[in-house]
Amino acid sequence: xxxxxxxxxxxxxxxxxxxxxxxxxxxxxxxxxxxxxxxxxxxxxxxxxxxxxxxxxxxxxxxxxxxxxxxxxxxxxxxxxxxxxxxxxxxxxxxxxxxxxxxxxxxxxxxxxxxxxxxxxxxxxxxxxxxxxxxxxxxxxxxxxxxxxxxxxxxxxxxxxxxxxxxxxxx
Numbered sequence: 001x002x003x004x005x006x007x008x009x010x011x012x013x014x015x016x017x018x019x020x021x022x023x024x025x026x027x028x029x030x031x032x033x034x035x036x037x038x039x040x041x042x043x044x045x046x047x048x049x050x051x052x053x054x055x056x057x058x059x060x061x062x063x064x065x066x067x068x069x070x071x072x073x074x075x076x077x078x079x080x081x082x083x084x085x086x087x088x089x090x091x092x093x094x095x096x097x098x099x100x101x102x103x104x105x106x107x108x109x110x111x112x113x114x115x116x117x118x119x120x121x122x123x124x125x126x127x128x129x130x131x132x133x134x135x136x137x138x139x140x141x142x143x144x145x146x147x148x149x150x151x152x153x154x155x156x157x158x159x160x161x162x163x164x165x166x167x168x169x170x171x
Contacts (some may be wrong), residue, residue, distance in 0.1 A: 025048040025049055025050040026047070026048070026049050026050070026071065027049075027050045027052065028049055028050070028051055028052065028066055028067050028069075028070040028071060029051050029052035029053050029066040029067075029070065030052050030053075030054065031052045031053045031054035031055070032052075032054070032132075033052065033053050033054070033055070033056065033058075033131070033132035034050050034051060034052045034053070034132060034133070035050075035051050035053070035058070035063060035130045035131075035132070035133065035134045035135060035136065036048065036049070036050060036051070036134070036135035036136070037049040037050075037051050037063045037064070037067060037135075037136055037137075037138075038135060038136070038137040038138070038146045039073075039089060039091070039137075039138045039139075040137075040138070040139045040140065040146060041089070041094040041095070041096050041140050041141075042096045042104070042140045042141035043094060043096075045092070045094040047073070047091055047092065047094075049063075049067050049071075051063045051066050051067055052066075053066060056131070056132075057129050057130060057131050058130050059125065059126055059127070059128055059129065059130065060108075060110070060124070060125030060126070060127075060128030060130055060136050061077075061084060061125040061126045061128075062130070063125075063130060063136055064086075064125070071091070072091060072092065073089070073090070073091040074088075074089070074090045074091070075088060075089050075090075076088030076089075076097050083123075083124040083126055083127065084124060084125065084126045085124065086106050086108070086125060086138065087099075087106070088106075089106065089138060089140070096140035096141065100141075103141055103142050103143055104140070104141050105140070105141075106138050106139070106140050107120070107138070107139045107140070107142070107143050108120065108121065108124065108125060108136070108137070108138060109121075109136070109137035109138070109139065109145060109146050110128060110134070110135070110136055110137070111134065111135040111137070112131075112133075112134050113131060113132065113133025113134050114133070117145075118135075118137060118145040118146055120143075
């Protein structure tokens with residue numbers, strides 16, 4: 001049986017390394033510029049793509065166009081006149097679509113090159129100008145950021161250390 005100390009160490013290591021849930025990004029496209037495309041389905045499946053492009057910039061929707069051209073990924077897009085809405089994404093047997101109420105819809109996040117934090121933009125993927133090194137993230141069913149922020153990881157590690165020290169200190 002695993003001791004509490006070993007369990008805490010395992011949790012801290014998983015928090016710091018981000019666990020093994022995310023594999024090496026799948027490279028698609030061609031060119032000297034690249035951007036990340038992170039997708040997380042409601043069932044917890046994660047796909048991450050490194051999208052290469054020739055132009056100086058591409059749109060957030062363009063990241064999907066390049067990825068769809070070279071993989072089995074497909075999107076369902078609805079145009080409401082004010083912009084294109086990603087209503088469904090399917091890949092490798094995982095699929096979520098439609099507005100199911102509450103948080104059950106595709107949440108869009110962006111992180112520009114050199115930035116530390118993901119933000120939820122006030123515009124859609126069709127209006128997003130993606131440059132070399134930027135990242136776009138899509139999450140179905142929860143509004144949280146795509147990848148744990150460094151502050152979250154640091155807090156988890158600190159909590160683990162405090163718990164560990166409390167169990168090993170003399171009474």
